Amino acid sequence: MNILGIETSCDETSIALLENDTIKANEIYSQEIHSSFGGVVPEMASRAHLGKIDALCKSVFGATGISFDDIGLIAVTDSPGLAGALLVGISFALGIHCGRGVPVTGINHLEGHICSIFLEHPDIGLPFLALIVSGGHTSIYKVNDFGDYECLGQTVDDAAGEAFDKVGKLLGFNYPAGRAIEREAALAPSQTLIPFPMARTSTTMLDFSFSGLKTSVKYFLQERGPEYLTENKSLICKSFQNSLVESLAGNLLTASRQTGIKTIAVVGGVACNAQLRQRMKALPGLKVFFPSPALCTDNAAMIARAGYERKKRGMLRFPRMAPSAKL
Numbered sequence: 085m086n087i088l089g090i091e092t093s094c095d096e097t098s099i100a101l102l103e104n105d106t107i108k109a110n111e112i113y114s115q116e117i118h119s120s121f122g123g124v125v126p127e128m129a130s131r132a133h134l135g136k137i138d139a140l141c142k143s144v145f146g147a148t149g150i151s152f153d154d155i156g157l158i159a160v161t162d163s164p165g166l167a168g169a170l171l172v173g174i175s176f177a178l179g180i181h182c183g184r185g186v187p188v189t190g191i192n193h194l195e196g197h198i199c200s201i202f203l204e205h206p207d208i209g210l211p212f213l214a215l216i217v218s219g220g221h222t223s224i225y226k227v228n229d230f231g232d233y234e235c236l237g238q239t240v241d242d243a244a245g246e247a248f249d250k251v252g253k254l255l256g257f258n259y260p261a262g263r264a265i266e267r268e269a270a271l272a273p274s275q276t277l278i279p280f281p282m283a284r285t286s287t288t289m290l291d292f293s294f295s296g297l298k299t300s301v302k303y304f305l306q307e308r309g310p311e312y313l314t315e316n317k318s319l320i321c322k323s324f325q326n327s328l329v330e331s332l333a334g335n336l337l338t339a340s341r342q343t344g345i346k347t348i349a350v351v352g353g354v355a356c357n358a359q360l361r362q363r364m365k366a367l368p369g370l371k372v373f374f375p376s377p378a379l380c381t382d383n384a385a386m387i388a389r390a391g392y393e394r395k396k397r398g399m400l401r402f403p404r405m406a407p408s409a410k411l
Contacts, residue, residue, distance in 0.1 A: 085156035085395065088141075088180075089388025092133045092173030093165025093193045094220065095124045099140040100384035101148050105392055107203060109144040110378070110385040119258045123249065130168035137176050155186050159391025162190035162403040164220075174403045190403035191390045193382075194411050198227060199393060200375045200386035201349040208373055213345050215336050217360075218352030218382075219245030219260065222292050222332075224339050225411065227349075230393045233411040236339050237290025244328055245354045247294035251301050251324050255317060266357055269322035278304065278323035282331045290335045290342075297327055329360050337367055348372040355380040 086108075089100040095118055100110040115132045118124045145151060160177035162170060174190075181188040198214045213236075214225045222245075223238035242250065245262060252261020255268075280300050283293040301324055305313055313320065340346060348370050354360060356377045364372045379386060394400050 085392075086150055086154050087388040087391050087395075088155050088158045088186075089384035089386075089391065090137075090158065090160040090173045090177050091193075091196070091382055091384040091387045092137065092169050092176075093161045094169060094382060095129045095132070096382040097133045097136040097140060098382060098384035098387075099137070099144045100388050101144050101150055102385065102388040102392060105202065105206065105389060107385050108148045108150065110383055111140050111144055112378075112381065112383050113140060114381075119260075122253055122259050124166070126166045126168055129166055130172055133169055133172040137172060141176075152180065152184050152186070155180075155184075157391055157395050157400075158186050158188040159191050159388050159394070160188065160403055161193050161196060161387050162405055163192055165193055167405060170405050174405065177403060187400060188403060189391050189394050189400040191387045191394070192411055193387075194221060194223070194225075195233070196386040196390045197221075197351040198225065198233070198349065199230075199390040200351050200379045200383070201373055202393075203379055203385060203389050204375060205349075205373045208349065209347055211345055212347040212349055213336065213339055213343065214349045214351060215332065215355075215364075216352045217244045217332060217350065217354040219243060219249065219354075221352065222294075224290055224336060226339075226343060226345065230397065231399055235411065236343075237292065237335055239292040239294065241293055241295040242298060244292070244294060244332065245352075247298050247328060248354070250298045254298075254302055254305060255313065255320065262354060262357065265321045265325060266359070268318050269325045269359070270318075272318035272322035275319070277326055278320065280304070280323055280327040282327050282334065290339050292331060292335060294328065294331070297324070297331075325357075325359055329357070329363050332360065333363050333367060336364070337370075340367075340370055346370050350374050351380065353381050
């Protein structure tokens with residue numbers, strides 16, 4: 085069965101085609117226009133999706149030789165995300181559904197990220213723990229089975245990727261700032277790191293908090309001035325990144341101890357970060373899996389993969405827009 089995946093939840097427009105669980109094409113258009121505004125502008129994101137989605141769809145069909153007549157299912161992100169951006173993808177999917185009678189299912193964006201691990205690691209085994217870490221979401225789920233997820237902890241304020249972007253703005257980097265901070269951190273000399281805080285919301289819960297880390301960096305810079313920033317930017321980046329990664333690693337290790345689960349999937353855009361990957365792989369006694377970088381960012385292949393699972397299990401649901409960031 086050929087599955088058409090559609091992802092437009094934020095500032096990436098993506099169309100993918102899967103043959104069952106195998107990627108035939110996966111095209112992603114990232115909207116660089118938001119860089120000059122320091123963050124995603126919802127109305128501009130929606131307009132960019134409108135301008136690109138049809139061309140991406142034609143490109144995917146042209147590259148694979150597959151036609152609409154060959155499609156057995158459309159899987160489209162319907163929550164959570166920017167309302168206008170989601171509406172573009174859902175409307176596009178429903179237009180095909182109404183015009184050609186192709187079945188359609190809505191997919192939760194977080195479920196899509198979890199399913200991204202199956203694209204390259206189909207034998208990961210259940211249950212496993214999934215750390216979803218991106219610009220809009222940071223949470224730990226116990227994945228008992230497809231469709232059976234238990235939220236063990238999530239951010240109570242900023243997501244990890246959001247913290248990267250806000251601190252990046254303080255340091256003079258353009259949006260999105262994650263890769264710039266990572267590159268700058270790699271230039272830092274081997275020396276004592278700045279002791280930025282690693283917040284815990286409690287000693288028993290697995291929730292995250294990154295707003296205090298961002299504020300700590302802000303006050304640290306204000307106290308020392310622009311000359312210090314110029315001379316020590318790489319050290320600041322490395323210290324900030326280390327505090328954030330250690331917070332993620334600490335909660336994930338605690339979750340493993342509490343549940344007894346040793347298999348871990350780290351997914352989402354921040355999962356591209358090299359220090360995060362290195363630290364997670366070093367966690368004692370755990371077997372950690374990552375998608376390749378192209379499948380960490382928002383993409384339609386993961387949405388189509390989730391649709392494949394829903395189709396197999398008779399769990400199709402009509403697309404709906406919902407604000408909840410929980411599964």
